[in-house]
Amino acid sequence: MSSRLVRVRRGPAIMIDTTTLVQKLADRLEEPQFFIDVCSVMRDDITKMNEKTSRDLLELHKTRFHPTDATNKLKDSEPGVRDLEKKFLESFHSVLERCNFQQLTEKEWSEAKHSKYLLRFKIGYNKSKLDNQLLQNAPGGNNVFENLFLIYHRGVGIDTSKGFYFMPKLSVLWWSLWRTLLESFWTSKWSKSSPMELAPGDIEEGEYKIQIRNFFQKVQLQEPTFSQVVVVYRLRKQEYTYGIHVRHFKDIPMADLEIVVPEKTTPHLGKIEWFKLAISAVAASVGLWEAFGRSSVKLGLSILAVILSYSFKVYYTFQNNVLEYGKLISKEIYEKQRDTGPATLLCLCDSVLQQEVNEAVVAFFGLLKHNAASKPEELKRQCEAVLISEVDLPCDFEIEDAVLERCNFQQLAKEEWSEAKHSKYLLNIGYNKSKIDSRRKIS
Template sequence: MVQKAQQPIVVTRERVLAPPDRFIAVGEDQLIDYFKGVFGSELAPAVPILHQLIESCTNADFAALRRRLLDNYDYFGKAAEGRTGVELKPNEELDKQELAFLADFVQLMEAAQFRQLHAAEWDAAQAEDFLFTLPCHVKWSAMDTKMLRRYWAAYPEERADAPEETAERIMVFQRGAEVATMQGSYFLLKVNLIISMWILQPLHRLFCWVMLQLKMQHYIPAPKGGSQDDSAAQAALERAAKQELHPATIEIERRTHARVFPDGLAVLKQFFKTVKLREACFRDVIVLYRLAVPDTPAPANEIEIIKEADPKLMQRNIVLKQFRGIPLADLEMVMPEKRVFVPPKVFVEMAITLVGGVAALATALWSGAKEGRGLAAAWTGLSLLAARAMQVYTSALAQKNLIENTMGKLLYERTVGSGVGVLTNLVDGMSRQRVREILICYCILLDSQKPLSASELDAACERFLATQFGCKIDFCCEEALPAILKWGLASEDKAGALTAVSLPKALQRLDDVFDNIYSFSGSAKAILAKAATGANSSTAAAAVTEAGGGSSAAGGGSSTAGAATGAGSAGGHALGKVLSQKRQPVTVAPVAGGASPAATPTKKKKGFFAKIGRAFS
């Protein structure tokens, strides 16, 4: 069966068009109970046994994959934790191990239906505010760039759509879409929006006009979130509308602050009303990055734990973190180091307050002088002026502290795991999903009483889940079929029609596959003799396979196929099509000085005019 292309995600500033979910949110017990009723009382006791055998064979394949990933990550994980007593490895060996781990990890992400963050999604995230309305600055220099530069040099085709800011520093993967809503009066925000729209924005336009007249346009700050031209995203949305989308496609209208309050008049109309906001959320987000560690680490402050690990070891750290339910507009919160700061417009507001206060003070002094109360009027005016300026600043500072606390609380609540925990969660989750896919495909094919093509079986599985459990997803039949065919649970004719074997025969063939996983028949003496002469573990495993026959009795599939095979593997067929394909890196000449072949983003202009422009924008 041809690998079914996953529907692309389209993100604009008004809406998100997300592909349907591929996660089967139905437990094995529910599936077993349903199929026991379908096959009748005579065959019902065989259904739990069928599930156990499928689960055991599938777990054997994924256990081999888990071992390979954990072995390659072990050194880098210890470096991330700052372990002591770890033996240093040569850089050449570490470069190869690092590239192998990254290639396997990206392939695992693809198989688990994760997508790398695209530039359009990052721009849309930067252009909006949802939970956090103050600027959040990501400290990009805190992340090392050498690791991902080496990876992109080996796999350049995967870098095409990555955001320029993140490409060499951090990999961000996302999966699934859901809706987040919140509501409130937001009085302080509405006041700030009125000041911004009716005072600061005209001043910003004036500033831009002056800079253009002086031919100093490079001091004009870029709009938040990149270019305001959303034509590319709109064109993608129009193309998606013309295509035949999956019925379970998810469409989310974004009602962020910018959408609800497009102008000052809209703010005034809703000033005393409760406002309801909604934003698209990524259900799962995984980040991979390397923290920059200098040769001589800076001394720890009084509240930091001193890390005594070798800096050369810590420089090889790879950090993995998994989050859940991250709003698109607040994607910066998953970055390792960020800082929420009081925006420059607050100081502009204070300056406007100061100018208005000076005018009011001059008026009070003039009127007080005529009545003989000049000093008292001056003191009253100065007190009011200072109080107002302090109120503006302290309210912004309080909002900053609130956002920082909320961000920390959200990250604590929505962090699923880190390091080794991320890898084990991913592999175990994929193993459970593959068990469900194989069980559903076989049972639906058996119940159909007639041959089905792969596409017909895929549609039948989707209808079954939607009708019986209300689970509307894009079913991945093509990932389960390799195991079903190789294990002999079904046969395929020349026309591509699939026919399931009877349930008793399926149990017998699965039992043969499971027995062959740990087969140790033949001459044990010859195997031990080879091990005693210094043969490596892979040679010994091959000898075990040869001694035991090395083939599955069900489908004739060799048990030495791929990296996830040998003793303790069911042939690697349960891994599916994505994970069974070996990715080959592109051989490139090393880049002098570690520079990336891709263009480096230009730095922001610094100076007096640039600061003024950013303050008004």
């Protein structure tokens, strides 16, 4: 079995613990303690900058929008309800942006719906159980889910699955048998392509050949994943009207993204399956008419057996998928759901701190190591090279988020330098201009 490679763009998130990053970079420098001390100062400054925002967000959700335990529950008649919702959503969206989360796009959602990896059939959601008022004015302008919920994601990983996959192999065998029988009636050439629906990255497009020797061999599939997924929504009918649900998942396959959707509908035999059965019935009728018209009872019975076996295969596949769906949902809920509500917000606020410190640390290391960046674009390339060479972590580095202004650093003013030169406390020194390159600077 061959595979088709899927190219996935890496996001800007630096998915590594700050302490580990600082230590790895410090080991590459001649004066590691100086680097560690400066990184510690930057971390303290960024922590102070984020402290108030994080505290306000957590307090607002705990007291006003917790789905079950809000201490000051909002009432329908209370003025300013929508303003509080807008304030919470803007603050929450800002936190996610600073963590380098991205809203799910319509193209990504369309790809997830039509792909098949572990989840083999389409999953929808019950619109009547979800509120569509909360997210009408949500930041970001993404309306993929009709204001019913929002999905954010960041980071890219790889999920592998190994199995025999007998049913997809049987689908290919059935199609080959059916094509052989039809070609015995009509001389027109049939396409050699298989109708088997395959997930992106599962199997290469083209003719899929099954032989006895590989039919009983295990196959390993690979699928790109979102390292972290956050879902925001509100239920229409709940004990507390204004409660906002926030859920956090990890390592969700892109092709199976439907499993994080709230209020999923019960699986049922889809339109495609009914269409396949209808086409099979029509084909069986035509085939039997032709067979008995030629007084070929054996051929007619063969066609009938093929049609019945295919109908059984469609129904059995659906029942098997329902069982696999239940197992998959249970696995995602108990193994891949990291946390919900305040725990998710606390984790995201911590991620903001870690991402901003990581960005500042990498930018500082790039300047120390190369000392030759004349433009932001050049520093960006140097930082991306640092992440690859030093910590083996490819990343689309965002240089705008790494500037030292985020740490409250300010460039020394001319008046301040003049005051320092003319003031005398312990020292009165100068510097050797001939040993300093004045041609290179950060613009």
